[in-house]
Amino acid sequence: MGKQEHDSEVKHWADQIAEEAIERVKKNPVLKKIVAKSGFFVYDEKTPSGVIHIGSGRGWVIHDAIAKALRDKGVKGRFVLSSDDMDPLDKYSKVLSKEDNEKYMGVPFRYIPSPVKGYKSFGDYYFAQVTDLFPDFGIEAELESTGEEYEKGTFNKTIKIALDNADKIQKIYSEIYGEEVAAADKLPFNVRCPKCGRIATTLALEWDKQKEKLYFECRNDVVKWGKGCGYKGWISPYNGNGKFPWKVEWAAKWPSKGVIIETAGKDHFTKGGSRTIACKIAVDVFNYPPPYPSSGYYTGPGYEFFTVGGKKMSTSKGRGIGFAESIEFAPAKMLRFLLVRTRPNAVIDFDPYGTNDIILLYERYDRAERVYFGKEDQGEKENIKQKRIYELSHVGKIPKRMPPQVPLIHAATLVQIYEDDNDIIQNLKESEHVYKDATKQEIEYVKDRLGFARKWIKEFAEDQYRFELQEKVPDVKLSEKQKKALKLVAERLKKGKWTEQTLYNEFYTICRDEVDIDTKEFFRAAYLVLLNKERGPKLAGFLLAVKSKAVKLFESI
Ligand SMILES: [Zn+2]
Secondary structure (H helix, E strand, O other), X not given: OOHHHHHHHHOOHHHHHHHHHHHHHHHOHHHHHHHHHHOEEEEEEEOOOOOOEHHHHHHHHHHHHHHHXXXXXXXXXXXXXXXXXXXXXXXXXXXXXHHHHHHHOOOEHHHOXXXXXXXXXXXXXXXXXXXXXXXXXXXXXXXXXXXXXXXXXXXHHHHHHHHHOHHHHHHHXXXXXXXXXXXXXXXXXXXXXXXOOOOOOEEEEEEEOOOOEEEEEEOOXXXXXXXXXXXXXXXXXXXXXXXXXXXXXXXXXXXXXXXXXXXXXXXXXXXXXXXXXXXHHHHHOOOOOOOEOOEOOEOOOOEOOEEEOHHHHHHXXXXXXXXXXXXXXXXXXXXXXXXXXXXXXXXXXXXXXXXXXXXXXXXXXXXXXXXXXXXXXXXXXXXXXXXXXXXXXXXXXXXXXXXXXXXXXXXXXXXHHXXXXXXXXXXXXXXXXXXXXXXXXXXHXXXXXXXXXXXXXXXXXXXXXXXXXXXXXXXXXXXXXXXXXXXXXXXXXXXXXOOHHHHHHHXXXXXXXXXXXXXXXXXXXXXXXXXXXXXXXXXXXXXXXXXXXXXXXXXXX
């Protein structure tokens, strides 16, 4: 195996992308200049038209991880997320009244009042619903408003280029979609009507290249879903007086902001889709190299779908749940870990109902953490991989000492035995899951996990993980051999110090050498007496967690 192959097998995808971007910039004098001025611009954008779907969250974590990987390589990686709040309301919104829907249909989201008090606009409100959670997800992003960028004049230069080259853009549309497509004979700019504030109902009819003014009309026949006010006249297209159509805007943002990396969901990357058009416009009209994963006209691949909640949620809510809702299914940092450890081209369907998805996620997180802190050896290659996944997915500063690890199933067992977290912590200290000298932060970390364990047991766990420790011996039939074995276990528990392993071994000694009972029969009896069920959590660990109660129960059979 060559060195390169070996590298790509071990190297994290975010590092691979960062290195590719650094190489690309090195070779391109235009990009080199841009990066020297404003750093490695990793860009993403989202229309705040309502609840933002969890699928977009995948893009934010991907871009954030790439920006971090860039910074780790000593260059200035920046993740910038822009709210596309110049996009207009284009379908009926359930949070607005009937009158407001009519009034604001076709108006940009930044000029529609917020449905909830305390936010500047409709767009602001829905954008904040996701960005407020960024600290929990460990996403470090500079937030922007596309409308504000228009107002500041960031796009003035590209607006002039696009309008001066309108024929080129029209030709690109007709080449890809055929001449009958509307954009093939429209000017690539939508004026915001100064009279009614709508942007979707205006039609630009003439561009005066010398005066740099557009002639436009606000009409009833531009879109089916919105009516214009009839205003017409000449207007400057600059400083927030309007916006590009979406596909042109995508291409125009790249040179205007100096974007080096911007991926998106794979639905944008279909043949002839928005990325295809944007790449062609960027190259042919703006003379700018489209950002990674694109290269020239080649779009490259977008990232795969990410759903949370599985079938249950996607059928009840159409396309699935919102980003803000996702933390009802797993803590934000765990979802981040899931996204960082999975290559962007793999589909993720995280389904906590009736599956092992949550248990596996916690086990994998804990394993990566043990490898990171040198407590587990998975072999050279796997160690490198796991360490990097842990670094890129850890939310906040990585502590000096490994956080106390309590496997989720064990935490779930304990929360069903004890009401008070402090009793559990005491128990965990005795079982050496938690350091005797644990710091306040470490205790908080464990309590967090106990909190999620409670939620998991209540909402997601399969029945086999749920139980109720009995106060007195339930009405069950036991053989003499079963009774004898349980009494012997009680005796052993009272004497001596046991670990999960030594106690487990002792079960076999008792069954085989002292009672002559089938071990299956022994385990069945123990669960019946303790839980009034035939099965339960791993017995040795469970007995150690409920030692005194178990002794009492076994002695009284
Ligand atoms: Zn109007």
